[in-house]
Every structure is written in C-alpha cells, then in structure tokens.
Amino acid sequence: MIVIGSDHGAFELKGCLVKYLESKGQEVYDCGVFDTGSVDYPDIAQKVCEKVKSGDYEFGIVLCGTGIGISIAANKIDGIRCALVNNAYSAEKARQHNNANVIAMGGRVLGPDLAINILDAFMNASFEGGRHQNRIDKIHALEK
C-alpha cells in the first residue's frame, strides 16, 4: 500500500497519480487535500509521514507546488528520508542509494506523464544496501 498527500498546489497531479497507481492494482491511501482550497504543506507532510512511519505502507508520496516545501517538512520528521525528484534517474537513485521512504514532486513543475515516469522509476528500483546503509545510518545519527 502507498500513501499520498498534496497541498492545493498539486491537487490535480495527486489525482493523476492516484488514478495511475490504482490502474496498476496498487492500493493507495489518500491523505488529501480533496479540493483546491489553500492549506499549509507541513500539515500534509506530517499526515503522510506518520503513515509511512507506521510501517503499513511501502512508501509515501508528498506533493506541493514545487515539491520543495513539503520535502523540507517531511525531512524534519525522524525516520523519514524524503527525496525531491524531478527526473527518472534521480528517482531510481533515491531508492537504490538513499532508500528514500518518501518521494516529493512539484505539481507546478511536472506534467502528469513525466511525474508517472518518475514514479515508475522509483517503484522499479530497489535499495542496494552495503555502503549505502552505512551512509543512511549516518544521516539518521544526525537526528539525535
């Protein structure tokens, strides 16, 4: 199961991604927003990341206008490794090297086709472990 959330700046993109994931047989939990009314992206980041931390979800997707604000907020939450991705290569590496458990994208930056392409690259990749685990351990040591 995958968890997703967006602010008003990516409401449309969220709808496209939910539809795409469901068409692929993925179960998606949608944390909102459910209309284009203005909200604060840290609230959405918190909702999605708490779900990711529960361990019940494969990964999370957070979206805002640029992806920047919501990725910054997500990365303030212990245990979250959120990657802001704008291309398929970065998305693949975010999983292979950084074991990102949340990806962020910008609804005002990416069209739906590119966002789907990026999402596919992330989902088709796997964490490579080894030296990368050591680096991730050091990232989380910074939270202390």
Ligand code: RB5
């Ligand atoms: C909201 O207008 C906008 O600031 C937000 O979606 C995001 O782009 C922030 O980083």
